[in-house]
Amino acid sequence: MGHNMPENYDATKFERPSVTVDVVIFSLVDNDLQVLLVKRKYPPFAGVWAIPGGFVRMEESLEDAAVRELAEETGVTDVYIEQLYTFGAPHRDPRTRVITVAYFALVPHDAIQHRPGDDAAETAWFSMFDLPELAFDHAQILSYALQRLRYKLEYTAVGFELLPDAFTLSELQHAYEIILGEQLDKRNFRRKILSSEVLEETGRKKKEGEGRPAMLYRYRKDAVAEVKTRRLFP
Amino acid sequence: MGHNMPENYDATKFERPSVTVDVVIFSLVDNDLQVLLVKRKYPPFAGVWAIPGGFVRMEESLEDAAVRELAEETGVTDVYIEQLYTFGAPHRDPRTRVITVAYFALVPHDAIQHRPGDDAAETAWFSMFDLPELAFDHAQILSYALQRLRYKLEYTAVGFELLPDAFTLSELQHAYEIILGEQLDKRNFRRKILSSEVLEETGRKKKEGEGRPAMLYRYRKDAVAEVKTRRLFP
């Protein structure tokens, strides 16, 4: 804040916008990067798909609101969530001024509980690469979220936030390939991810499926997530 | 937004927070990275320094509000400005719920017009490395802004947004050294910045000062600002 305009009037005299949080919930489903959307039941945009979200309550922080929305939609807590951007064009909601703080979350698909008709809202997963028509400016928000996710994948190790607790390197590589939309070299991928020392072996092997069983890895909770970027200056 | 909670009540029924924008205004003054602060005249935190900001008006976008605040404080338009983060802890303002969308701006010092007692608010420049006590959570916002500025310097070329239209490579290097807080090698710096092709020679030379006159450069407006980072994966 700042409030250093002629300050003898107080905040309550200003007309206030509504503030919501929207949570872009990513998961890997069926070898695809998908996002959870809800079908709106009331105008505006009744029957149109939208990013889950809701009003920020007076006694909760923005991140608490985002975590609450995420839990309401997926039953999941304790997953990766990060503030994305705040969208506040004056007429992005045709009814009234609504400013939304967008978050994005990475949820392992196996952690999601189906909540059938939770508050009777229809929800569904959609491929990020084949989206329906979206309410408000939500197409823009999703586009920005994908950009940010890809960007983060390139210099951090958030990929396994989308995988179960234990996973094989092939599964991890596959996740990266789906999100980045390109093939990666297996040997270079393994060398790079292992040398970054964010993973550790579980000792167990994945027995299902054909072929040779693969070592299962887990994320090292003590690892530093950020990988040094190529700096423009030394 | 999203508004897909039981939606038969409308937004106007929700208690709404106030929304402000705060603008962290960076400039290089006297071989130092400085930030513009305003002294608050009214409680809470009367007499304490704070980041300039103000309420978002109903008919302006968030960025418009930030640009307006910046212009009110410095008289400057057309400078680098970027959304930083949105801060919304419930009691960050003790009076009432205030959510602030923080921006940061890079302003060349020679562009700033002194606006003596513009709205009679006392403003002053402070070194980022020697800050006074600050109102609200503004210390946290400044800390985050510095982190982001340094980070951006490392992989983009925003440095010259703090310099006049034409500048020498030594001046640019000096700016980087001040902000990053470390010495850089002159030959490597020059090679790197020139090979990134974001600058072009003006043809003119800087004649003031002692020693050999230095070539003046300008930013190439057609240049791509982003420099490729070291990717974790190919």
Place this chain on the structure above:
DNA sequence: ACAAAAGTGTTGAGAGTACACCCATGC
């Protein structure tokens, strides 16, 4: 034994880093 996926090394190219001297100008 064969199908399927896991796992493993090397080489060449390009970028990063460290480092010391000559050049143009004003006084």
Place this chain on the structure above:
DNA sequence: GCATGGGTGTACTCTCAACACTTTTGT
């Protein structure tokens, strides 16, 4: 002519990128 800052090149190291075969298991 000397003080001041401007401007330049090279060698070593490290990371990146491209590339193909062997191993382990189930059937």
